[in-house]
Amino acid sequence: MSPDETVQARDLRACVMNCTLKPSPERSHTAGLLAVPVGILRDQGVVVDEIRAVDHDIAPGVWPDMREHGARSDDWPLLAERVLAADILVVGSPIWLGDKSSVATRVVERLYAMSGQLNAAGQYAYYGRVAGCVVTGNEDGAKHVAMNVLYSLQHLGYTIPPQADAAWLGEAGPGPSYLDEGSGGPENDFTQRNATFMAWNLLHLALLLRRSGGFPVGGNSRSAWDAGERAGHPNPEYR
Template structure:
């Protein structure tokens, strides 16, 4: 990629300036603030392994956070399996459910990243549980009747040592869009190892160049779209 991350960020700022100068001022006064404000991201790592075990999902999730930081996005990564999240399709499944605090972090974020491993060609059971919990957002609206996830952007990061990255990405992005998240162009990144081998993403001393490039594109476009939506949310 010949365009540096710094140039991408400057291009985003210039784009918003042009929109502001061309009349967006009256339609969306929040654009000026959105252009300069720091965004917040939440990465939910859907590894089956509890901490402190090594996790490729966590590793690629942290790589996404690092790439987002180049676009003035702060954030945190949470390994879901460490938090006792209950199965269900409501915002709170009652006593002992670890989802409500994670949900609040999601609501406070502008960007949600799902990082999941591939098992048997599928997203992990933890990932599917998270998507099921997000189903509750279909019934949650703001004062203007919009889903409270409108205005937020989702992305997906997938790792595995077999095929299945495109299938898992498609499942996750479709579900996230269904519950109200937007997805930027090339809003996913992945790495899969050679079939029938035992090499993990964490085994690389240097991250694969193509995956690094794809992660950088994900970060640039996701931050760009999140800023646009932060300045002017969807009308309905």
């Protein structure tokens, strides 16, 4: 990708992956919090593609198309096209038993399945893209979930900006969730500030990467490594 200083927010795409356990049209509190960064990005001109993962048949596994490995059906190959069309990925998850949802785990596994693909520069496919996450729930674990999701995404090749997560937690145990009347979530200054900062930081970093032609190439090309280039590795014998 060549540098292009003319790239604007309207030239960017975002994919928002809601990993709620609730199929449509059931109300999703995670979607309620995701609406904050979605609204900001859309207001700036970014094209936002929203996916509720549980509405799709995402087969378990770590291959790009699990139909080639025994699955009867698999919607992931079509979803993967939407993910790879985006400069920005936001993963949203509720907390269950202190961890991200089972749907979020499966989405991360399938993202991992594509992580070996390469871009035109020979880097891994997610290089030059940015990611963040939001978390909702009524139990402890928001930072644990954010650590897990953001670590996983950066390990796969996404670039993570500052303040790339936002969360809302209600009272521990049964009680009002984010969108419920009287929950206090939509009015919580800490949560709303973090969600806003996350949206803008994702946008700023995505623009920087697109305008500079992607993540810099140098010492990080799988194609070059496979061809024998060792990018200054300090062990002469290894080279």
